Amino acid sequence: MANATYTNNRYIKTAYKGIVSLCLLYHILFACMIVVLHVPALFIYHLCVCAFYVLMLRLVTMDIYRVTTVLVHIEIISFILANTVLLGWNTGFHAYLLALASLVYFNPFENKKVMYIFSGAEAILFFCLKIYTIYYPPILDMDFQMQEIFYLINYIGCFIVVVSGAALSKVSAETTEKRLVRKTRSLQNQADHDTLTHLWTRSYLMKQFPHIKEKGIPFSLVMCDIDDFKRINDTYGHNCGDYILESIAGILKKNSPENSIVTRWGGEEFIVLLEDCDITKSKPLVENIREKVAETKFVYKEQNLHVTMTFGISTSMEHTELTNLIELADDRLYAGKQTGKNRVVDDSYVA
Numbered sequence: 001m002a003n004a005t006y007t008n009n010r011y012i013k014t015a016y017k018g019i020v021s022l023c024l025l026y027h028i029l030f031a032c033m034i035v036v037l038h039v040p041a042l043f044i045y046h047l048c049v050c051a052f053y054v055l056m057l058r059l060v061t062m063d064i065y066r067v068t069t070v071l072v073h074i075e076i077i078s079f080i081l082a083n084t085v086l087l088g089w090n091t092g093f094h095a096y097l098l099a100l101a102s103l104v105y106f107n108p109f110e111n112k113k114v115m116y117i118f119s120g121a122e123a124i125l126f127f128c129l130k131i132y133t134i135y136y137p138p139i140l141d142m143d144f145q146m147q148e149i150f151y152l153i154n155y156i157g158c159f160i161v162v163v164s165g166a167a168l169s170k171v172s173a174e175t176t177e178k179r180l181v182r183k184t185r186s187l188q189n190q191a192d193h194d195t196l197t198h199l200w201t202r203s204y205l206m207k208q209f210p211h212i213k214e215k216g217i218p219f220s221l222v223m224c225d226i227d228d229f230k231r232i233n234d235t236y237g238h239n240c241g242d243y244i245l246e247s248i249a250g251i252l253k254k255n256s257p258e259n260s261i262v263t264r265w266g267g268e269e270f271i272v273l274l275e276d277c278d279i280t281k282s283k284p285l286v287e288n289i290r291e292k293v294a295e296t297k298f299v300y301k302e303q304n305l306h307v308t309m310t311f312g313i314s315t316s317m318e319h320t321e322l323t324n325l326i327e328l329a330d331d332r333l334y335a336g337k338q339t340g341k342n343r344v345v346d347d348s349y350v351a
Contacts, residue, residue: 016068077122092154095158197264205271293309
């Protein structure tokens with residue numbers, strides 16, 4: 001997935017660089033043509049626009065695509081407006097407005113209305129310029145041959161813009177896909193991880209259990225509970241309770257095998273699913289965790305707290321369904337609570 005994301009980013013950046021570079025070359029061409037017309041002010045304008053597109057290339061390099069899109073649209077609209085007023089309708093600059101309006105589906109913005117606003121403004125400007133040129137002649141005089149050269153170049157440029165729309169639509173699709181994937185991952189990560197302890201959630205365990213079961217290897221399910229947790233909350237407050245939960249989560253995760261699924265089941269209850277682990281392996285492992293918890297010095301606001309946990313173990317040799325395993329482990333956990341707490345209860349327990 002990382003390679004796919006890298007490829008998408010590279011494609012998007014390449015497409016933007018190509019578009020901005022095309023605009024830059026276009027204005028360099030026009031600057032050369034303006035030299036023939038002997039209009040110094042217009043020549044300086046095109047040089048400034050060339051510098052503008054060099055800056056846009058820098059923004060693309062920095063992955064600032066939305067700002068680049070807005071600024072390029074504003075520049076092109078200004079360019080069309082200025083040149084149509086100066087050189088007249090017959091030079092064909094107005095055609096770029098229609099070409100730009102056709103790119104409405106290329107949208108790197110969260111708000112889908114942004115590009116429709118741009119396209120609407122460009123369509124309105126097209127008709128306003130037409131009306132303006134009916135009543136007002138161009139400011140600069142130009143012979144018919146030069147008008148035809150501008151007309152030809154501009155319509156070729158419009159054709160290139162429209163053809164580029166296919167590539168731009170792919171860029172938009174890639175950008176949208178990337179954004180959706182990122183949101184989906186974020187939501188999935190929130191659903192799969194407990195916000196306080198950062199352990200796996202109940203829903204994640206339930207999703208993963210069928211895959212573990214399909215492997216056909218022995219496994220153990222450990223349900224554990226913090227002893228007298230209500231007393232901790234009532235005495236020291238819920239912030240202290242959260243501190244204990246986070247600390248216990250760290251101990252469980254640190255002392256469980258890497259392929260274990262350490263889950264916050266709810267409240268002060270945790271479930272650890274141990275793969276490739278029958279009772280002969282799981283019992284000493286859980287005993288070690290119990291000892292680690294009992295030996296840990298929990299300090300909250302200069303108060304030393306002694307915390308213990310009780311554990312119930314069930315195995316795949318007894319049941320293969322998650323609900324049955326949880327029920328059995330919960331019964332053994334309850335038995336451990338009833339017989340003194342701070343202990344591990346497995347299949348050797350007899351009521």
